[in-house]
Each structure stands twice: as structure tokens, then as C-alpha cells.
Amino acid sequence: MIEINIDPVAFNLGSIEIRWYGIMIALGVTALVLWAIWQVRKGANLNYETVLTAALVGIPAGIIFSRLLHVIDRWDYFIHNPGQIIGGEGLTIYGAVLGAALAIWIYSRFSHFRFAYVADLIAPGIVLAQAIGRVGCLINGCCYGTATSLPWAIAYTHHNSLSFGVSGVHPTQVYEIIFLMLLFGALLILKDRLRPEGSLFLVYLGGYSLWRFSVGFIREGTDFLFGLHQAQVIGIIVVVVAVVLLVRQRVRLVRVESP
Numbered sequence: 675m676i677e678i679n680i681d682p683v684a685f686n687l688g689s690i691e692i693r694w695y696g697i698m699i700a701l702g703v704t705a706l707v708l709w710a711i712w713q714v715r716k717g718a719n720l721n722y723e724t725v726l727t728a729a730l731v732g733i734p735a736g737i738i739f740s741r742l743l744h745v746i747d748r749w750d751y752f753i754h755n756p757g758q759i760i761g762g763e764g765l766t767i768y769g770a771v772l773g774a775a776l777a778i779w780i781y782s783r784f785s786h787f788r789f790a791y792v793a794d795l796i797a798p799g800i801v802l803a804q805a806i807g808r809v810g811c812l813i814n815g816c817c818y819g820t821a822t823s824l825p826w827a828i829a830y831t832h833h834n835s836l837s838f839g840v841s842g843v844h845p846t847q848v849y850e851i852i853f854l855m856l857l858f859g860a861l862l863i864l865k866d867r868l869r870p871e872g873s874l875f876l877v878y879l880g881g882y883s884l885w886r887f888s889v890g891f892i893r894e895g896t897d898f899l900f901g902l903h904q905a906q907v908i909g910i911i912v913v914v915v916a917v918v919l920l921v922r923q924r925v926r927l928v929r930v931e932s933p
Contacts, residue, residue: 675842679831682814698810699765702803703733709799718795724787731781732774739773740765747896747904767804768886768908771879790872797878798861804882805854812847819844819892846893853885864927873925880916883909 683691710725744764745752752759775793782789811817815830815837822844829841861878868874887909895903902910 676826676828676845677831678812678815678828678835680813681832681834682836683834693810693814695810695814695816698813699807702806702810705806706796706799706803709802710796713795720787720792720795724785724792727785728778728781728792732778735777736770736774737765739776740767740769742773743769743904743908747898766905767807768905768912771800788871790870790875793872793875794865794868797875798858798865801854801858801861801878801882805851805858808847808851808854812845812851815840817847817850818894819846819849819889820894822892843894844892846889849889850885853889854882857881857885867927867929869926869928870923873920873923876916876920876925880913880920883912883916887913 680694682693682695684694684697685692707725707729710720710729711722714720714722714725741759741761741764743766745759747766748764778792779789782792808817815835818828818830818837818840821842823842824844826845826848827842828845829843830837830839832838857878860881861874864874864877868877887906890903890906890909893903895905898904899907
């Protein structure tokens with residue numbers, strides 16, 4: 675068994691705890707913004723002002739939607755503790771991605787940039803940001819799996835961990851990091867090869883949703899609907915929508931000419 679004895683509290687600012695979870699989420703968001711800026715520097719049909727404005731629109735929307743889905747998922751708790759509804763602990767990746775995407779799509783209607791083009795552009799960056807964020811989950815002691823006797827099972831032994839005392843569970847955070855790195859590589863290979871615009875983003879959504887549905891069977895969570903976790907239910911919906919859109923727009927691979 676692998677013990678995780680890392681203090682999830684990085685440092686304190688007076689009475690405020692700064693946890694590695696928050697730091698890694700911030701680093702993930704920063705990595706995504708830098709990825710978009712790098713694409714602009716490489717010649718993408720986009721300008722820095724649009725990237726920064728999209729970030730200012732998408733990040734708050736992602737946080738709000740992320741928290742909203744978490745509150746809905748744990749409504750039995752929050753209905754009795756309404757004062758804790760607003761908070762930074764307890765975020766969902768689906769809320770972050772879908773909330774930010776919706777906000778940026780609305781922004782695109784006013785700024786007249788091609789949302790599908792931008793979504794394809796940043797899809798690998800989103801995956802990279804998610805992988806960085808999962809490192810925070812691993813240290814924090816959240817999003818772990820069900821009990822297992824495998825030799826790489828993990829145990830949380832630091833008293834500040836959210837899961838102090840939990841032992842012999844699947845390191846589903848590590849599983850997801852590995853999957854995300856594979857997905858990141860696949861998106862890089864498919865980048866510029868899929869048509870029409872928006873197809874790469876849909877492949878990302880579909881691929882990640884299939885993963886979340888599958889890993890949900892060995893990950894701790896609350897029953898949301900039909901014995902499935904909230905992320906699994908959302909995952910099914912997202913996969914169906916992604917596949918329908920890919921078929922409808924007749925996604926295809928194109929040859930990339932060498933410069």
C-alpha cells in the first residue's frame with residue numbers, strides 16, 4: 675500500500691488555509707490560458723484580447739457552474755447547511771468545462787469569433803489543465819476510489835487530509851491523470867486533421883465522458899440517479915450529444931500537408 679502523507683495545506687495566510695488543491699486548480703487554469711496564448715503566437719486566427727476576455731468570462735462562469743453541480747449532487751447535506759453553499763471546496767469538472775464553454779459561446783455571439791474554432795484550439799489545453807487539477811485532488815484526499823487489495827492502493831495518513839484514515843482504496847486520481855495524458859496525446863495527433871470545426875472539442879468531450887462513466891464504478895460518490903453518480907449521468911448525456919453532433923456534421927479526417 676502506498677501512503678500519502680503530504681500536508682494538503684501548503685501554507686497559511688493568517689487564519690486562511692491555502693491548500694494544494696486550490697493552488698493546482700489555479701495552475702491548471704493558468705496553463706489553459708497560456709496554452710491559448712501560445713496558439714496565438716503560433717499563428718492561430720485569434721488575438722490576445724479575445725483570449726483574455728474569454729478567460730475573464732469563462733473562468734467565473736466555470737467556477738459558478740462547477741459549484742452549482744456540486745451543491746445539487748450533495749443537496750441532502752446543503753439543504754441543512756445553506757451557509758456552506760458558497761465556498762471553494764467541492765467543485766466539479768463538468769460544471770467547470772460546460773459552464774465556461776456556455777459563457778464563451780455567448781461571448782462569441784457578440785464578438786463574432788468562431789466558437790467551434792476556438793474550442794478545437796484549446797481542447798488539448800483543457801485536458802492538460804484537468805491533469806494538473808487532479809494532482810491537487812490526489813494531495814487533498816478527494817475523488818479517491820473504492821476499496822481494493824491491489825499493491826498500488828493508497829492510504830491517507832496526514833491529519834490535515836480530507837480523507838485522513840482512509841486506506842486501501844483505488845488511486846482513481848492517478849488513473850485519471852494517466853488517461854488525460856493519453857487523451858492529450860491523441861488530441862495533439864488529431865489536431866488540424868478533423869473537419870469540420872468543433873470536431874476535436876466534441877471528441878474530447880465524448881472521450882472524457884466515456885472515461886468518467888467507466889471509472890465511476892470504482893470511485894466513491896453518492897447515488898444520483900438509477901444508482902449512478904452525477905458525473906456518470908452527465909457523462910451519458912454528453913456522450914450521446916457529442917456522438918449525434920459528430921455524425922450529423924459528418925466528421926472526417928483530412929490530410930495535413932507538410933510545409
